[in-house]
Amino acid sequence: MSLHTLTVAELAAGLRARQFSSLELTLHFLGRIERLGPELNAFVTVTADRALDDARRADESLAKGEGGPLAGVPIAHKDIFCTDGILTTCSSKMLSNFVAPYDATVVERWRAAGTVLLGKTNMDEFAMGSSNETSFYGPVKNPWDPRRVPGGSSGGSAAAVAACLAPAASGTDTGGSIRQPAALTNLTGLKPTYGRVSRYGMIAFASSLDQGGMLTRSAEDAALLLKAMAGFDPRDSTSVDAPVPDYGAELATPLEGLRVGIIREFFGEGLDPAVGKRVQDAIEVLRANGASIVEVSLPALPLSVPTYYVVAPAECSSNLSRFDGVRFGHRCDSPRDLPDLYKRSRGEGFGDEVKRRIMTGTYVLSAGYYDAYYLKAQKVRQLIAADFARAFGEVDVVIGPTAPTAAFELGAKTSDPITMYLNDIYTIGANLAGLPAISIPCGFVQEGGKALPVGLQLVGPHFAESRLLSVSHQYQQLTDWHRRVPDGYA
Ligand code: GLN
Numbered sequence: 142m143s144l145h146t147l148t149v150a151e152l153a154a155g156l157r158a159r160q161f162s163s164l165e166l167t168l169h170f171l172g173r174i175e176r177l178g179p180e181l182n183a184f185v186t187v188t189a190d191r192a193l194d195d196a197r198r199a200d201e202s203l204a205k206g207e208g209g210p211l212a213g214v215p216i217a218h219k220d221i222f223c224t225d226g227i228l229t230t231c232s233s234k235m236l237s238n239f240v241a242p243y244d245a246t247v248v249e250r251w252r253a254a255g256t257v258l259l260g261k262t263n264m265d266e267f268a269m270g271s272s273n274e275t276s277f278y279g280p281v282k283n284p285w286d287p288r289r290v291p292g293g294s295s296g297g298s299a300a301a302v303a304a305c306l307a308p309a310a311s312g313t314d315t316g317g318s319i320r321q322p323a324a325l326t327n328l329t330g331l332k333p334t335y336g337r338v339s340r341y342g343m344i345a346f347a348s349s350l351d352q353g354g355m356l357t358r359s360a361e362d363a364a365l366l367l368k369a370m371a372g373f374d375p376r377d378s379t380s381v382d383a384p385v386p387d388y389g390a391e392l393a394t395p396l397e398g399l400r401v402g403i404i405r406e407f408f409g410e411g412l413d414p415a416v417g418k419r420v421q422d423a424i425e426v427l428r429a430n431g432a433s434i435v436e437v438s439l440p441a442l443p444l445s446v447p448t449y450y451v452v453a454p455a456e457c458s459s460n461l462s463r464f465d466g467v468r469f470g471h472r473c474d475s476p477r478d479l480p481d482l483y484k485r486s487r488g489e490g491f492g493d494e495v496k497r498r499i500m501t502g503t504y505v506l507s508a509g510y511y512d513a514y515y516l517k518a519q520k521v522r523q524l525i526a527a528d529f530a531r532a533f534g535e536v537d538v539v540i541g542p543t544a545p546t547a548a549f550e551l552g553a554k555t556s557d558p559i560t561m562y563l564n565d566i567y568t569i570g571a572n573l574a575g576l577p578a579i580s581i582p583c584g585f586v587q588e589g590g591k592a593l594p595v596g597l598q599l600v601g602p603h604f605a606e607s608r609l610l611s612v613s614h615q616y617q618q619l620t621d622w623h624r625r626v627p628d629g630y631a
Pocket of ligand 1: 268293316317318
């Protein structure tokens with residue numbers, strides 16, 4: 142097996158056993174990024190010098206038997222995380238010249254665990270999108286079929302890990318941006334409980350929904366990386382002060398006795414039958430190995446897309462008001478006066494989707510419409526959270542597809558925002574309710590002569606990451622879908 146197809150767990154063990162050095166590993170990945178990266182457009186910035194420095198430092202620690210749990214393991218960060226002294230663009234023209242003056246907590250913690258930074262990955266502009274086509278740096282391609290999207294908004298992270306250009310990468314999930322790209326590229330993608338991972342230094346889209354997480358080759362890797370990044374941070378007022386379990390140790394929890402609820406509302410109209418079949422097959426694997434399966438109904442869940450597209454734009458319109466041409470990023474040439482500076486800097490700096498969200502958000506928050514839209518959406522949000530809470534009175538996890546279809550073709554949905562928004566129909570509920578959720582590979586469908594991956598989604602009660610990870614890990618001990626690598630990248 143080649144170095145680049147190994148998991149983080151395998152790489153960390155190999156490094157510690159001195160089977161290979163971090164420098165060797167890092168050069169190997171940098172070589173792949175140089176060779177295979179451009180056609181996928183997965184990276185905005187490759188930090189080769191920094192990676193080599195990190196690697197040398199890790200090798201020194203490892204030689205002394207020291208270093209963090211991930212000493213010497215290369216990773217990539219979504220370009221939404223601030224990285225000290227390194228360009229941090231959010232894939233927007235607005236921040237195309239922004240060098241962050243500090244590290245996000247997630248960046249700081251993965252670094253403290255010993256990781257090596259390969260670079261910053263492409264994404265939808267300000268994390269708004271489901272296909273990575275809204276990036277100022279151009280679309281990312283799916284390594285399973287370069288005519289198709291990798292999903293979004295963490296599409297660069299997904300493509301990089303799926304094509305084995307990095308063993309793992311960070312992502313953020315506001316409405317599905319870790320899970321949906323994971324599903325479309327055959328990866329494991331975890332969105333932790335809201336508050337589990339600090340948002341400090343993670344450029345804000347919708348603050349009550351945003352949560353950092355990771356895209357990996359296995360649930361075991363997600364456990365290792367979550368352990369390294371989770372926990373209280375006084376710099377994020379919504380970060381929760383609760384102990385971080387040893388996710389790795391809890392992976393061994395068996396499937397026997399697990400109570401699984403199939404979400405009835407996720408198997409209706411709109412779901413590609415072939416995708417539904419793969420998900421049903423995966424549920425049968427859980428059943429055959431000791432889980433009890435029942436159907437649960439979450440009647441308010443179909444309202445999650447309209448609810449989200451009020452709440453998320455409202456919060457984004459407020460968050461993005463800081464990009465005004467004065468303090469950060471792009472500033473227009475020779476402004477006439479202050480209003481002209483604001484108007485032209487924002488007009489030039491933001492792309493169409495970002496503008497659409499800011500306008501929608503400003504509208505739903507405006508006097509006269511606030512009650513009808515924003516307040517109503519907040520009420521429906523509570524109904525959705527209550528549906529989940531009721532379900533978790535009966536079952537340990539709820540289950541369904543991650544996305545209604547496999548990867549779609551580039552350009553297929555760009556002219557119709559509503560169709561694009563509907564791609565998140567199964568992922569948004571967990572964000573509205575602040576719940577942890579994971580997507581794991583569960584098979585393939587054939588389309589246009591290509592095998593395209595399908596994702597299985599599990600959602601758990603608040604802080605049930607351990608459970609989601611152990612169920613996923615047990616499933617990955619019984620199947621090898623997650624081990625498949627796209628042709629040409631093995
Ligand atoms: N696709 C959704 C959106 O466009 C979710 C994005 C995300 O999770 N960051 O808003």
